[in-house]
Amino acid sequence: MIVRRALRATKRMLRSAGLGDPGVYLDFSNRLTSAKHVDAMLTRIADVVEAWLSSQAIIPNLVAFDVRQEVRGFFASYLSSPFRAAVGGSRFNKILWLTLLAKALRPTVIIDSGTYAGASAWALSLGVPDARILSFDIDLSQLRLRQPNCEYFQCDWFTHDLAKFDLSRSLCYFDDHVDQVRRVLEARERNIPFAVFDDDLPVSCFAVMAPSPARLPKLEFIGDPSLEHGEVVEWLWNGSPRRWIVDKNYLEKGRAAIKAAERLPDLGAITGIRVMSPKLVALCPNAG
Numbered sequence: 001m002i003v004r005r006a007l008r009a010t011k012r013m014l015r016s017a018g019l020g021d022p023g024v025y026l027d028f029s030n031r032l033t034s035a036k037h038v039d040a041m042l043t044r045i046a047d048v049v050e051a052w053l054s055s056q057a058i059i060p061n062l063v064a065f066d067v068r069q070e071v072r073g074f075f076a077s078y079l080s081s082p083f084r085a086a087v088g089g090s091r092f093n094k095i096l097w098l099t100l101l102a103k104a105l106r107p108t109v110i111i112d113s114g115t116y117a118g119a120s121a122w123a124l125s126l127g128v129p130d131a132r133i134l135s136f137d138i139d140l141s142q143l144r145l146r147q148p149n150c151e152y153f154q155c156d157w158f159t160h161d162l163a164k165f166d167l168s169r170s171l172c173y174f175d176d177h178v179d180q181v182r183r184v185l186e187a188r189e190r191n192i193p194f195a196v197f198d199d200d201l202p203v204s205c206f207a208v209m210a211p212s213p214a215r216l217p218k219l220e221f222i223g224d225p226s227l228e229h230g231e232v233v234e235w236l237w238n239g240s241p242r243r244w245i246v247d248k249n250y251l252e253k254g255r256a257a258i259k260a261a262e263r264l265p266d267l268g269a270i271t272g273i274r275v276m277s278p279k280l281v282a283l284c285p286n287a288g
């Protein structure tokens, strides 16, 4: 209710400033309701996911599951969840992938870095209700819904003692606005085999989400031939200049820790929800 009122007020303000209707709606507020067409949309999503699962080379021992049934179940759960966002958050397309990847990987331990309202922990929990999920945020004040198989910690995941866990079948989800090469190196250090990254934006578009250079580099920067060691990348954030200096040696460390990486297929052309798809990363084992 409060969110809806805030959205209406924002729209009124933007209209009065001559900016027109910004089209800010919660995911699926305006949506198909005819059962046949809803079903066709969910079938198209499931087809994309099934095609990716059967062609991908990153998960060697994939666990088979009924993708159509999972997509239908997730859609119904999402509509009645408190996580339908209009902007930011994880949005339908991204957190659906979390449920499906959790099903396919069947991890025993999951690290969710960046709890916010709890949407990613919820989606991961739907995928593997019997896994142990540890969700971390430096500020847990926005948490809306707790999952029975999830513990929530107000700290950075790398400061938390995980010695009692067997991490050989674990998965990390990083959606915490922290330097992504740092996260890759941390996950590799703890011998975590798979990590999923949100907001892995290329140099051409990271600036829309980078109030601070502390959020850089993104994994996309690793293979970017336009970046030269020592050069300055500059951008504007709300009119204020920001800068980040390219460190190729650091980017190379990130590259060396990654065995394989794949961007998950974009579902935006089917759902109409435009967000960058997450990236799945397989990490090299820690030799040290």
Ligand SMILES: C[S@@+](CC[C@H](N)C(=O)[O-])C[C@H]1O[C@@H](n2cnc3c(N)ncnc32)[C@H](O)[C@@H]1O
Pocket: 089, 090, 095, 113, 114, 115, 116, 117, 118, 119, 120, 121, 136, 137, 138, 139, 155, 156, 157, 175, 176, 177, 178
């Ligand atoms: C985009 S939100 C996370 C969204 C959430 N995963 C979801 O599905 O809705 C990013 C969150 O990262 C948190 N954050 C910032 N620095 C962090 C850190 N070092 N460790 C964990 N979380 C952090 C912020 O407080 C914020 O709540």
